[in-house]
Amino acid sequence: KNEVEQSPQNLTAQEGEFITINCSYSVGISALHWLQQHPGGGIVSLFMLSSGKKKHGRLIATINIQEKHSSLHITASHPRDSAVYICAVTKETSGSRLTFGEGTQLTVNP
Amino acid sequence: GAVVSQHPSRVICKSGTSVKIECRSLDFQATTMFWYRQFPKKSLMLMATSNEGSKATYEQGVEKDKFLINHASLTLSTLTVTSAHPEDSSFYICSVGGGTGTRRFFGPGTRLTVL
Numbered sequence: 684k685n686e687v688e689q690s691p692q693n694l695t696a697q698e699g700e701f702i703t704i705n706c707s708y709s710v711g712i713s714a715l716h717w718l719q720q721h722p723g724g725g726i727v728s729l730f731m732l733s734s735g736k737k738k739h740g741r742l743i744a745t746i747n748i749q750e751k752h753s754s755l756h757i758t759a760s761h762p763r764d765s766a767v768y769i770c771a772v773t774k775e776t777s778g779s780r781l782t783f784g785e786g787t788q789l790t791v792n793p
Numbered sequence: 794g795a796v797v798s799q800h801p802s803r804v805i806c807k808s809g810t811s812v813k814i815e816c817r818s819l820d821f822q823a824t825t826m827f828w829y830r831q832f833p834k835k836s837l838m839l840m841a842t843s844n845e846g847s848k849a850t851y852e853q854g855v856e857k858d859k860f861l862i863n864h865a866s867l868t869l870s871t872l873t874v875t876s877a878h879p880e881d882s883s884f885y886i887c888s889v890g891g892g893t894g895t896r897r898f899f900g901p902g903t904r905l906t907v908l
Contacts, residue, residue, distance in 0.1 A: 716897060724831075724884055726899035769836065779825065781897065783836040 686710050689770050689784040696791050702757040704787045706770030709751065716781065717744050717755050718769040726769075729755070760791045795821035795889055799900035806877055807908055814872045814903045816887030821898070822867040823889040828860075831884040831902075843870040877907040 687708045696702055706715070717729040730737050730744040732753065737744050741760075746753040757764055770784040796819040806812050816826055824845045829837040841862050842850040849862035859881075861873040874881050887900040 718897075718899075724886070724902040724904070726837075726886065726888075726902075728896045728898060731896045780827075780839060780842065781837075785836050 684709070685785065686774075686782055687770055687772055687784040689768075689787050691787060692785065693788045694790070696760050696789070698761055698791055698793050700760050700791075702760050702764075702789065702791075704755045704768050704770075704789070706753045706755070706784055707751060708753075708770075708772050710772070710782070711775040712751075712772040713775055714773045715746055715753050716771045716773075717753075718771060720767040720769060720786070722766070729768075757789075762791045762793050765790050795819070795823075795898040797821075797887065797889055797898050797900040799885075799887060799903050801903060802901060803904045803906075805906045805908065808878055809876055812874045812877055812905060814874070814885055814887075814905075816870045816872070816889075816900050818868045818889045818898075821889055823870075824867065825889070826864060826870040827888040827897075828862060828870070828872050829886045829888065831886060837886065840872075845870075874905065877905070879907045881905065882907045 690705045714731055714733045716731050718726050719729050720726045732746045741758045743756040767786045767788050769786045771781040798817045800815045826843040828840045830840055831837050839852050840855045843862050843864040845864045845867055851857045864870040884902050884904050886902045888897050890897045
């Protein structure tokens, strides 16, 4: 069983829909990261969380440390949001190394 | 945030040749850089942690003589794939920002194809 699991693996939405991607982890962490990987391969760091909630534009990330769960929400989705979204954690026992989830492929249709 | 560049972005080479990939941190002094490889439809796999001025730390199963890492300055780390074979074909990505409580910044990646 992976230490970081994401759901769903694939998600197709219509433009304008509210989207939620979930991430569960089974280890103690010092931080959780949400990353976005575009079709060309480049990766952008969206959020780094250790508690609570963060918002940037149409993106919202939340984390519940007790439940070992995080969600990434996209409001008013747009075709340009189509990408792979990756959840990654820095484990308490692994220093600064990241442990990655398998990613969620999001496709937003116009 | 930090700007990270990689060169080349794409390389095609013949089996048996060596390929050097550069990762530059343009506006951030990186004592630590990370090298990943990614297979199609798969997540990133950490290959090694590159430490400025000292030897890299390789992950289990990664051959250090095959994947040579040099981190000679705070802004440059290089990954050399020696005697490349078709199974080394992959997408290689570097990252900077190593503090436990800090964001990570990724290079645009290098797509290596070994014929």
